[in-house]
Amino acid sequence: MARRPKYKGIDHLSPVDRVVVGLMIAIPTLLVLWLVWLPAIASVLLSFTNWDGIGPISGAKVIGLKNYSDVVNIYPPFWPAVQHNLIWLAALFLVATPFGLFLAVLLDRELRGSRVFQTAIYLPVVLSLALIGFIWQLIYSRDQGLINQVTGSTIDWYGDQRYNLWAALLAASWRHVGYIMLLYLAGLKGVDPSLREAARVDGASERTTFFRVVFPVMAPINMIVIVVTVIEALRAFDLVWVINKGRNGLELISTLVTSNIVGEASRIGFGSAMATIMLIVSSVFVALYLRVMMKEQR
Amino acid sequence: MTRHASEADYLASLVPPSVRGVSRRTLLRGAVGAGTLFAAPALLAACGGDSGSSGGGKATGTVTLGSNQSDAVPKAAVQAVVDAFQKANSGLTVKVNTIDHNTFQENINNYLQGSPDDVFTWFSGYRMRFFASKSLAGDVSDVWKNLQGMSDALKKASTGDDGKQYFVPSTYYPWAVFYRKSVFAKYGYQAPKTLDELKSLGAQMKKDGLVPIAFGDKDGWPAMGTFDQLNLRINGYDFHVSLMAGKEPWNSDKVKKVFDTWAGLLDLHQPDSLGRTWQEAAQALQQKKAGTYILGSFVAQQFKAGAEQEDLDFFNFPEIDSNIGADAIDAPIDGYMMSKRPKNQAGAAKLLGYLGSADAQNLAVKADPSVIATSDKADQSAYTPLQKKSVEFVKQAKSIAQFLDRDTRPDFASTVMIPAIQSFIKNPKDVDGLVNTIEKQKQSIFAS
Structure with missing residues (x-):
């Protein structure tokens, strides 16, 4: 093996190395600018125009905030979509995430067959949401589905807007639980066993140990889980798109953006306005997250 | 990618292949453009299907046909017509590119602005005229000169806002x-x-x-x-x-x-x-x-x-x-349009002329007896009772x-x-x- 000289800072790098390092910084930066920032800024700018996606963009007229006022005031699916996104967030946050944590705690106790359970619960995470939508279709289908075959009911789980949001949420949670379980399981394995022992010596009960000692120690994981949950709720899209293109009780902001922009409607400006609203909402969460992370690092 | 990633790329594609060549600059322009928002819809459109083909401006070669007839029965009808066309024109091959009906309809804007097939299925109506006025469709007035048995109403239904024809009717259904x-x-x-x-x-x-x-x-x-x-x-x-x-x-x-x-x-x-x-x-x-x-x-x-x-x-x-x-x-009319700059214009015109003919429509309505032919010259003796009734029904209607x-x-x-x-x-x-x-x-x- 060749002996390498000790690294003494950038001044000591050979010109070739400097170029390599430069490229290693420049290329990812350019990619991020190009794939993330440019489209994001372009969306925001487009949201002030009435571009129909046909012909050069110079043909678009700037119409100020009209798209935004239309979205909020006269576009009937918008407010249900906001409501559904909030329900989605609440359900993931209050039901799916705690349930994932609960499963992680159970599995962390090294029960017999815990590996099998672990795999079984994690399995849906590997599947795409589109596929999950299809799998659950087999269960929910009005005429051929498992539920209706077994119970003899004729409820149209995906078609009836009284049920379809909850049916979709159950399918989404099925996947989310596995994801959260794995994150917490990793977190729990990382907790220093001596902390638990110390708590036990001090006479703390199982429950107190968990809530007072183990859970607070996992603070970084908690933060990640919160962010993951919020992001999952905001970007919920594939599942409902597979079910019915986000219509009829399954409106979500993301599906409205897509059906306005991508479909033959091509209301690029109008759809961009909704995309921008989504961007602002997500930025709030991202900013909160970054603030907490920065504080911790200091 | 089979579809153009950007407007620059799209514009570049308007230059005939013989002039174009593949320069590094074209690639670069495409790449820079792809970074803008054009990327997202174009990428989605790219999933639509393959449209690659060769062929210059000769009456022979390959003509591509983009078809939204993805259901089994109409798909077989398109294939039957295409087979007959190829038999009659030995120098020409038709490459049918079938895309799911709803997907085709929803991606039509990107499809037409990307590299559309030479001939594609579409409908009469507002959107046909809209594409014509946006210069996304080719003028087929020359094809119309040779079409026989098409009523004036059909011609009107195939005419864009500028008075030229952009659409060749094939079948309709009440x-x-x-x-x-x-x-x-x-x-x-x-x-x-x-x-x-x-x-x-x-x-x-x-x-x-x-x-x-x-x-x-x-x-x-x-x-x-x-x-x-x-x-x-x-x-x-x-x-x-x-x-x-x-x-x-x-x-x-x-x-x-x-x-x-x-x-x-x-x-x-x-x-x-x-x-x-x-x-x-x-x-x-x-x-x-x-x-x-x-x-x-x-x-x-x-x-x-x-x-x-x-x-x-x-x-x-x-x-x-x-x-x-x-x-x-x-009674919506289904038919065919030509893209603005088909790779094989002569072949496309020939195909469109055939698609509008009684021969082609006879095959189409035979393979899919749920629709009726638009051409008056089409053979109605082989019609099913339902088709015969449809013809009567459309005839007695004062406005369609x-x-x-x-x-x-x-x-x-x-x-x-x-x-x-x-x-x-x-x-x-x-x-x-x-x-x-x-x-x-x-x-x-x-x-x-």
Whole structure:
């Protein structure tokens, strides 16, 4: 093996190395600018125009905030979509995430067959949401589905807007639980066993140990889980798109953006306005997250 | 990528292949452009399918044909026509690129601005004229010079705003109320002539344990057909045209009356319609669980050829207002268009000429007997009874509309009317609120 000289800072790098390092910084930066920032800024700018996606963009007229006022005031699916996104967030946050944590705690106790359970619960995470939508279709289908075959009911789980949001949420949670379980399981394995022992010596009960000692120690994981949950709720899209293109009780902001922009409607400006609203909402969460992370690092 | 990632790339593609060459600059321009927002829709469009082909400006070579006829029966019909064309023109090969019907329709803007196939399936109506006026479609006036047996009405339906033809009609099909003869005979039903007769027939069917009107609106467009029928009967053809053109207010009493009348019929419709596709609803009719179904004659695709299709019959949607009558119908025309700059123009023109001919249409309607040929020269002796009746039915109609989503702006049809009609089906009580929201959105969209 060749002996390498000790690294003494950038001044000591050979010109070739400097170029390599430069490229290693420049290329990812350019990619991020190009794939993330440019489209994001372009969306925001487009949201002030009435571009129909046909012909050069110079043909678009700037119409100020009209798209935004239309979205909020006269576009009937918008407010249900906001409501559904909030329900989605609440359900993931209050039901799916705690349930994932609960499963992680159970599995962390090294029960017999815990590996099998672990795999079984994690399995849906590997599947795409589109596929999950299809799998659950087999269960929910009005005429051929498992539920209706077994119970003899004729409820149209995906078609009836009284049920379809909850049916979709159950399918989404099925996947989310596995994801959260794995994150917490990793977190729990990382907790220093001596902390638990110390708590036990001090006479703390199982429950107190968990809530007072183990859970607070996992603070970084908690933060990640919160962010993951919020992001999952905001970007919920594939599942409902597979079910019915986000219509009829399954409106979500993301599906409205897509059906306005991508479909033959091509209301690029109008759809961009909704995309921008989504961007602002997500930025709030991202900013909160970054603030907490920065504080911790200091 | 088979489709262009950006406007720059698209513009580059307009240069003929012989001049273009592949320079590094073209690649670079494409790459830079791809970073802008054009990337997202174009990437999605790229999933649409492969459209690569070779061939210069000769009358031989390969012609690409983009087809939205993805259902089994019409797909076979396209293939039958293409095979016959290739047989007759040994120098030409046609590469059929079939794309799922709904996907094709939804990606049409990106498709046409990317590298569309030389010839592609489309419909007559507002959107055909719209693409022509946006320079996304090729002028086929020369093809029309040699077309025979096409009526003036068809020519008008194929003409863009600039007076040139952009569309070659192939087949069409009427919308009506379909039923099975055996079911009507078994219970002694008569085809209703008025709305009241329709209602009492529905009530009788309910007593007999049938769903009076099969109904499925999961995809959002089939219910537009019901709206059209009611609107044509209550307000007439001229009103339909102005309403679709955005010239009439949607919150007028006339439109309200359409929705109110529909609300009175809704309990005759098959329930839970928003989770059901038209195919599933058609099967309710086919399985004799439903008495009637308001749909286009393509409903026959869900019936087995032969005895089962011969059992299928239809009647005109009954008269509602005797001043308006019942002589206006929906009969959308399907056909073909040429892309703006086909890679094989001579071949494309030849193919289009053939597609508009009686020979090609004979094959098409034979393979898919749920539609009828547009050419007068087409051989009607081989028609099924249903096709013969369709021809009669279309002939007796005084005015022929296309269809709600073909007669109006696509953005209005898909982002306003689909959610509006679905919300009406969910909650038929708030018609006032409904028509007001439609009108507000219409004003905003038609103003842009």
